[in-house]
Amino acid sequence: MSKRGVVIFRSFNWHRHSELFNSKLAELVGKHDRDAAFRCLKQNAENHFNGNGKSTEFIVQYADQLVEEYEDLLTDDEFTLSCYLTLLLSNKDQSSSKYKEKFVSLLERMALRSQHMYRSSLDWKWPLVLPIHIRSIAEHLLLSVLNSPIQLELDLVSDFSTSLSQCQVKAVFRPMSVDVLQPLEPTFYSSTITDNICRFACVSKGGETASSSSHVDDYLVLTSQTDCHLVGNGAVSRVQLEGKAIVPGCFALDHLEVTTAKALTFHLHYQKEMVRGGSRLENVLCLVDIKKPWVVMEPTGASTQFLAGVVQKMCFRVHTGTMAMDSPSPLKFCLVGLKPLMEFMTEDGRWEKELNVQVVPLDADQSQLVEVFMCLAIDRMNFSADQSSLLHHEVQVDWVGRSWHFPLTFLPIVSLRSMTSLLGDRVLFELDIQRCDTNRALKLVPIQAKLLQDQSLAKEPVEARLMNPVPFEPLLGNSSYRIVWTLPNSKIGKTIPIVHYLQLDYKLEIDEDCCNQDYQDEQQLPLEHITQRQYCFENKLSFAVHKVEYEVCAQVLCAQSVLCRLDVQCDLIVSLRSLTNKAQSIIVVLEVENPHYWLAVDRFKVVNVKESGVGQTSFSIIPKKVGFLPYPSLFIHQHLDSSSNDRRSFSEQTMFGERLTSFHRNQGKQIHVLGPLLNSDDTSSSGSGPVKKSFKLQAKDRIQKLFE
The missing domain is CATH 2.60.40.10 (Immunoglobulins)
Incomplete structure (x- = not known):
């Protein structure tokens, strides 16, 4: 009969009459059977706790009656905690002071037994207002990369009359979608078309209630690393949250989970907090990007230029980014262009046109330094040692399916200039060698100099007679030297260009008097590799040999x-x-x-x-x-x-x-x-x-x- 009466009242939306009928029925049953009355009150209170109730007055009334008259029958800690929480939130000073100690002691007992109860504020139908809400957030846009830490600062306000210790705060970000940014409550729109017509529409029916973040893999969760202390009586508490971005994408703050004494968790839906907090709160977004592997070139030595015609050292640093290299990966170096002018030294000491280096396995956000020894050959005559004689090339680096180009500037170690002159009835070929660098620790020693004249296709080239005494004199930094040949007689006309082949072999030696340890550290010269190699300059010249008339x-x-x-x-x-x-x-x-x-x-x-x-x-x-x-x-x-x-x-x-x-x-x-x-x-x-x-x-x- 009682249930039938409640159904009839609710069918006509007479909720207050239904609640009053339940209350009077409980009083009537309580006069004859105390246990039956307790069960009736408990059922009515549970309906309100689950969101079926419409009136805050009856929720407080049921909780107060259960605690005052049937406290000895309250064996369910979760239900009892809900009753105490309802009385604390009723804004009655006498109730707050009366049940404060019982509420705190019950939380401590539940924490010891590792019990846990979830009271979610995400259900906007629940009429009670939770005592914890968000006051402000420091940043509304968080930028990070994969596997990198993320930090968030926010202010929480607790309306409890007592402070809460041992609190854990968790911020849950959901992947960006329309549902995440929608408010929980329906949004309505109305407009007046004419005096007698008004248009009314529901723009949004409200967002979805979010579940706990403990079972969702694609959520981004930030937690407090230490226990927080929330001050009561409306005071503001600053909370620092940290987390790690393990999933790339765009996320929006969905809700906060505040756990007190490891027994009670409050779910604060952020969209509802935005309505509650007014203009102080805005949507909080977090962008997690992927950092791809990359290669950078690090400076070596005091000069930003390299020397052509001598062994040089380049340093490259490879970064894994957000990707972990579980196995060795090949790193390839080569010169961009059709002419293979640059050679690289391999691990076994051989000189090749391309270099392949194995990068060891690396974890995410790690790097490795790779040293490369190379030598760029001088392929042309240089008139002077000023900026016009600089050589510009590019080195291509290939790694993990990507390519990088690094522009390099080279200053030839020697500047070469050729000319012909007449001495009586003889034609002389002169080669001026000028050291372009000022490195006092290296001596350039010419080993062999040859000049061949191609007089006929059917015959071997004729070698010109060298006029300089052998061995040649060494060239120090910023010095010059001239090598002279007497060109052989030729029957070819004086206006027809004749092909000549020039070859100059040289080596570099260390001047022990100038090369101390401080100078080596300043210049960062690979002296050991420089002196072990022999260098060669080859050039093809075509000019007419004029006979003196x-x-x-x-x-x-x-x-x-x-x-x-x-x-x-x-x-x-x-x-x-x-x-x-x-x-x-x-x-x-x-x-x-x-x-x-x-x-x-x-x-x-x-x-x-x-x-x-x-x-x-x-x-x-x-x-x-x-x-x-x-x-x-x-x-x-x-x-x-x-x-x-x-x-x-x-x-x-x-x-x-x-x-x-x-x-x-x-x-x-x-x-x-x-x-x-x-x-x-x-x-x-x-x-x-x-x-x-x-x-x-x-x-x-x-x-x-x-x-x-």
Whole structure:
């Protein structure tokens, strides 16, 4: 009959009448049967504790009646704890002070027996408000990588009249989804379309209640490492939570679990706490990323540049990131480009174009240092040791399916420059070697130098004759050395390029006087590997070998004095001797490179060379500066119009031929030019003009006899 009456009341949603009927029924039963009354009250209280009750007043009434009248029959600790908790949360001072000690003592007994009861606040239908809530959170966006620690600071407020000790706090993050960010309670929306029509809709029916985090693998859980002490009476307690990111992804804070005395756990749903806390709380997100393995290059020594043409050491550090290497993994090094100019030293001391190193097994977030010894060959001629001669290359590193490119800058240890010169009827090939570095501890010692001339496809190349004494002198830092060869005679025309092969073998030695331990530590030079290897520079050159056809000798004479004076016209006597002894007409060209030194009155002269191979002409020049001036440049060209047999000046009808190779005996010499004479000197020297002119004729005769 009692159950039927309760069902009838609830069918009409008369919940208060139903509760009143249960209360009166319990009083009536209690007058005749105490045990039956206890069971009736307990059943009604359990319905409220499970969320079926709608009124807080009856929950407090049932709990108070059970504790006051039937305390001796309360054998279920979890139910008894719910009654004490209900009375403490009823906001009645007399009840709080009366049952505070009983509530704490019961928690201690349950902790000793390892009993555990879960009272979840995630059920928004439960009318009682939990005494613990979130006040604020320090950070609302947490960034981390896999297998890395995560920290979170938050403030909790306890409304208990007593402080709670031995508390464990746990923050549970769920994978990002729409349900996690939805509030627990339904969200409604209404709008007025017209005066008589109003639209009403339910935007969200509410989120799902979350389960405990102890049985979910894809949750991110942060816990307090030590027991926390929550101060009561509305005081704020700072809690530090720590955890480890074991699952990558994006997570959102779902709820907090506060366990007190290892017996009672409060579930604080964060969406409900956001509604309760107002604008102070926002959604807390945590992003856990994966850190892939990577390779970095570490600096070695005091200089950021490497030296080409010598063994160098590179240091690479490999990082596993968030991945653990359970087995050895291959690490490969090679030079980017078509030319295999770089060689790497293997573990057994061999030099290969590629290097493979085995990286030992590593755990997550560990690294290993790998030292690589390499040598970049010098593959070209370098004119100077400035920044324009730097070599730029890239080294490719392959590891665990990924590739990295490291740009490297090399300074050649030597700067090489080649040139040809004429010495009489011989052609010389000169190789200038300049040390580009200033390393005083290393001596570069040339071992062998060869120059081969390829004169014919059917014959072997002819080796040029070396002019330097052997053994060669060593080159110290920032020093230079020149190697000279005499090129062999060739029947190939002077305008056709001839292929030459240059080979220079050298080694490096340590200067014991300069190489102390402090210097080695500063430079980080692999001296042991540098001195064990022999180096070689090879280059293919193609240039035309010009044969000397004329020998030129020039002399400057002045009409009024022995020495030239400023702004006084002088004669440049040019004597020619043909090395082929062939009679022909040629054009002598005078070029003034700097007009501040000389003023040329005549620039072109046609000279008829006799069968004896001797010819002579003169140019009028005026010095424009006092001091030691260089000789003007002289060039010889073929004369295409050879019908004329007399010596004459250049005219527009004269045509130039190709330039002839000549050897100048005055190369590198200078002419001394004096300042102008005073007026008295000009008067006294005017009468000696014929005498000075006779000196000029005598000088011309002596030069002419010399060539004849």
